Amino acid sequence: MITTVTADGKKEYEFIxxxxxxxxxxxxxVTPIVSExxxxxxxxxxxxxxxxxxKFDGKAPENAEIPLSEIDELISKCDKDxxxxxxxxxxxxxxxxxxxxxxxxxxxxxxGVIMGQRIRGLKRVGIYVPGGxxxxxxxxxxxxxxxxxxGVEEIIMCTPPQKDGTPNPNIIAAxxxxGVxxxxxxxxxxxxxxxxxxxxxxxxxxxxVGPGNIFVATAKKLLYGTVDIxxxxxxxxxxxxxxxxxxxxxxxxxxxxxxxxxxxxSSILLTNSAEIAEKTTEELARQxxxxxxxxxxxxxxxxxxxxxxxxDIEQVIDFANELAPEHLEVCCKNPMEYVGKLDNAGxxxxxxYSPEPLGDYFAGPNHVLPTSGTxxxxxxxxxxxxxxxxxxxxxxxxALRKDxxxxxxxxxxxxxxxxxxxxxxxxxx
Numbered sequence: 001m002i003t004t005v006t007a008d009g010k011k012e013y014e015f016i017x018x019x020x021x022x023x024x025x026x027x028x029x030v031t032p033i034v035s036e037x038x039x040x041x042x043x044x045x046x047x048x049x050x051x052x053x054x055k056f057d058g059k060a061p062e063n064a065e066i067p068l069s070e071i072d073e074l075i076s077k078c079d080k081d082x083x084x085x086x087x088x089x090x091x092x093x094x095x096x097x098x099x100x101x102x103x104x105x106x107x108x109x110x111x112g113v114i115m116g117q118r119i120r121g122l123k124r125v126g127i128y129v130p131g132g133x134x135x136x137x138x139x140x141x142x143x144x145x146x147x148x149x150x151g152v153e154e155i156i157m158c159t160p161p162q163k164d165g166t167p168n169p170n171i172i173a174a175x176x177x178x179g180v181x182x183x184x185x186x187x188x189x190x191x192x193x194x195x196x197x198x199x200x201x202x203x204x205x206x207x208x209v210g211p212g213n214i215f216v217a218t219a220k221k222l223l224y225g226t227v228d229i230x231x232x233x234x235x236x237x238x239x240x241x242x243x244x245x246x247x248x249x250x251x252x253x254x255x256x257x258x259x260x261x262x263x264x265x266s267s268i269l270l271t272n273s274a275e276i277a278e279k280t281t282e283e284l285a286r287q288x289x290x291x292x293x294x295x296x297x298x299x300x301x302x303x304x305x306x307x308x309x310x311x312d313i314e315q316v317i318d319f320a321n322e323l324a325p326e327h328l329e330v331c332c333k334n335p336m337e338y339v340g341k342l343d344n345a346g347x348x349x350x351x352x353y354s355p356e357p358l359g360d361y362f363a364g365p366n367h368v369l370p371t372s373g374t375x376x377x378x379x380x381x382x383x384x385x386x387x388x389x390x391x392x393x394x395x396x397x398x399a400l401r402k403d404x405x406x407x408x409x410x411x412x413x414x415x416x417x418x419x420x421x422x423x424x425x426x427x428x429x
Contacts, residue, residue, distance in 0.1 A: 001284055001298060002255075002267075002305040004277055012308050012319060019237075019266055019304065019323075020373065034218045038193040045199035052190040059165035064201060066167060066183045071176055077169040083177075089362045090141050090177050096364030097146040100383040112396040119389050121151025124203060126195035126227075127180065128210035129171055131159040131187060136211065137174035138361050142368055142381065143209045143230075144178035150386035155180045156205055158195060160187025188212075189219035196227040209368070209381065230381055234372035235264035235304075238356055239325035239345075241316050241338070244273040246331040247352060251276070252283030254329060254355050259300035260293040266304040268323070270316045277307045317341050324375040327356045346375045401427055 005011045040048040046064070053060035066074075075083070106116035127143045130136055144155055157180045159171050167185055175183055184202055186194060192212075198204030208220055209230035220229045238258035240251055255267040271277055284301065288294055310316045317338060320328060324344035332338065335350040342348055346369030347359050360367045368381035395403075404423050411419035423429070 001288070002281060002301040002307060004281065004307045004309065007308055007310045007315060007319070015306055015308070016323060030214055030218050031222070034189045034215055034222060037189040037215075038196075038219060038222060041190050041193035041199070042197045045194075046201055049186050049190045049194050049199060049202075052188060053161065053186055056188055057160050057165075058163045059161065061161055061165045061185050064184045064186055066172070066185060071172055071183075074167060074169045075173045075176060078173045082170065083173060086137060086141065086174050086177055089138070090145060092362060092364040093141055093145045093366075094149065097149050097366070097383050100146070101149060102384070102387070109399075111399045111402070113399045114394040115392065117389055117391050119387050121147075121153065122206045122386055122388060123152075124154045124156065124205045125152045125386060126205035126208045127155060127157045128187075128191060128195075128208060128212050128216060129157060129159040129175075130212055130216075131162065131168045131171055135168050135171055137170045138367065139211055140171060140174035140180070141178050142366050144175065144180050146366065146381065146383045147209075147386040148179040150383045152386050154182070154203070156195065156203060157183045158186050158191040158202075159183070160191070161185040187216075189215045192216055192219035192223060196223040207386070209385070211368070230368060230385060231370055231374070231378055233368075235266065236261045236327075237266040237268075237325050237371060238327040238329065239268045239270065239320055239323055240329040240331060241320050241342075242269060242271040242273070242276055242331040243313055243316075243333060244271075244276060245333040246271070246273075246276055248276060248279035248283045249287075250352055250355070251280045251331060252287050255280075255284065255301070255305065256288060256291065256297050257355070257357055258327065259297040259305065260291065261296075261300075263296055263299040264304065265300045267301060268305065268325070269307040270310060270319055271307070272310050272313050272316055274309050277309050280307060320345070324370075324373040326369045326371045326375065327359070329354070329356060344373075344376045346370050346378075346380055397426075404429065 005015065037052065050060050102119050104118045106114065108114050125147050129140050147155055157175050162168060192208060194202040195205045195208050205227060207228040211233060217233055221232050236258055240254060242251055251269055255269060259265050259267045269280060288297055291297060310319060320342060321344045326346045328342060328345035329349040330338055331352055347365055349356055349359060359365055366380045366382060370378035404427055407423050408420045
C-alpha cells in the first residue's frame with residue numbers, strides 16, 4: 001500500500017524528484033482545451049458560458065445569477081446544526097484574520113519630507129467554489145472572510161450548478177455568512193474566464209481565488225496577468241514528522257485524511273523510529289477498510305505516499321524543510337521546540353491533538369496553502385492577498401536641492417540623461 005524507505009541520502013531525494021515531476025506535468029494535457037474555452041468566453045460572453053454549463057454540468061439555470069430574494073429560501077433547506085457549525089468556523093476564521101490587518105502609515109522628517117504607504121482593499125474579487133462531487137463550503141469561508149476583512153468592495157462567487165441546474169444550498173449558506181455579494185451558477189474554466197474578462201452579466205474582477213479541478217487550475221494559470229490569482233495550486237499533500245512517542249493510529253488516520261482528496265495527493269511520514277513506521281503501515285491497512293474513498297486513498301498512497309525512516313530527528317527536520325509541504329504535522333513529545341526550526345511549510349499542526357482537518361475547517365488559519373514545495377517562497381492566503389499598496393513621497397524644494405547631486409549622479413551612471421535633466425531643470429544645474 002505505501003512504500004517504506006530508509007533514508008540513505010539518495011532514495012529519499014529520488015522520491016522528491018518524482019513528486020516534483022508529478023506537479024510539473026499536471027495540466028499539460030488540458031491546456032489546449034482550456035485555451036479554447038477561454039477564447040470562446042472572451043468573444044461570446046454569456047452564451048459561451050451557458051453552452052459550456054449545459055455541456056459539462058448537465059443543465060444550466062435560466063438566469064446564471066442567484067437573486068438575493070431566493071437565498072434565504074435555499075438556506076432553509078440546510079441542516080440547522082450545519083448552519084451553527086459554519087457560523088462558529090466563520091467566527092474563528094475572522095478572529096485569526098483580523099489580526100493580519102495592516103494600516104496605512106505616514107512618516108515625516110525634520111527637513112519637511114513626507115513619505116508613507118497607503119493600503120486598501122481590491123475593488124472586486126472573484127471566488128471560485130467547486131460544487132459538483134467535490135463541494136467545499138469551507139472554501140467559501142476561507143476565501144471570502146479575509147477578502148471582506150481586507151476591505152474588498154465587492155465579492156463575486158462562481159459555483160457550478162448541480163445536475164438539476166440548482167445551487168448547492170450548503171455553499172449558498174456559507175456564502176451568505178461569509179459576506180459574498182453576488183453569486184453566479186457557473187463552473188469550470190468558463191467561469192474563471194468570465195470573471196477575468198467580464199461578460200454581459202458577470203462583472204470583471206481584479207483577482208480570482210479558490211480551488212478547482214485541473215481545468216480550473218489551468219485556466220487560472222493561463223489568465224494570470226490578465227487578472228491576479230491566489231496561487232497555482234498543485235495536488236494536495238501532507239507531511240507528518242513523528243518521533244518514537246507518536247501514536248501510529250493517529251498517524252495512519254491523518255495520512256489518509258489527505259490521501260482521500262485525489263489520486264495525485266501525497267502523504268508522507270518522516271520518523272526516526274522503525275517501529276513507528278511498521279505500526280503505522282499496519283494501521284493504514286486496518287483503517288482503510290472502513291473508509292468510503294478507499295480506492296482513491298489506496299491509489300494515492302501506492303503512487304505518491306511514503307514512510308521515510310531517518311537516522312535521527314535532526315535529519316527528519318532537515319528533510320521536512322527540503323520538502324516544504326503544504327500541511328506539516330509535528331507528532332513529537334515536545335512539538336513546540338521545533339516551531340523555530342521548521343522554516344518551509346504552508347501550515348504547521350503541532351501535537352497529537354491538532355490534526356490537519358482541524359485547519360481545513362474550523363481552527364481559524366487559512367486552508368488555502370502553497371503546494372509542491374512552493375512553501376519555500378509562497379505564503380498561505382491571507383488578508384494581505386486582497387489588498388494593494390501604494391507608496392507616496394513629498395519633498396520640499398530645499399530637501400530636493402540637498403539631494404539633487406546624488407540623484408543626478410545615479411541617473412548619469414545609468415546613462416539616463418532625461419532622468420538627470422528632470423532634477424537639473426528645477427535648479428538650473
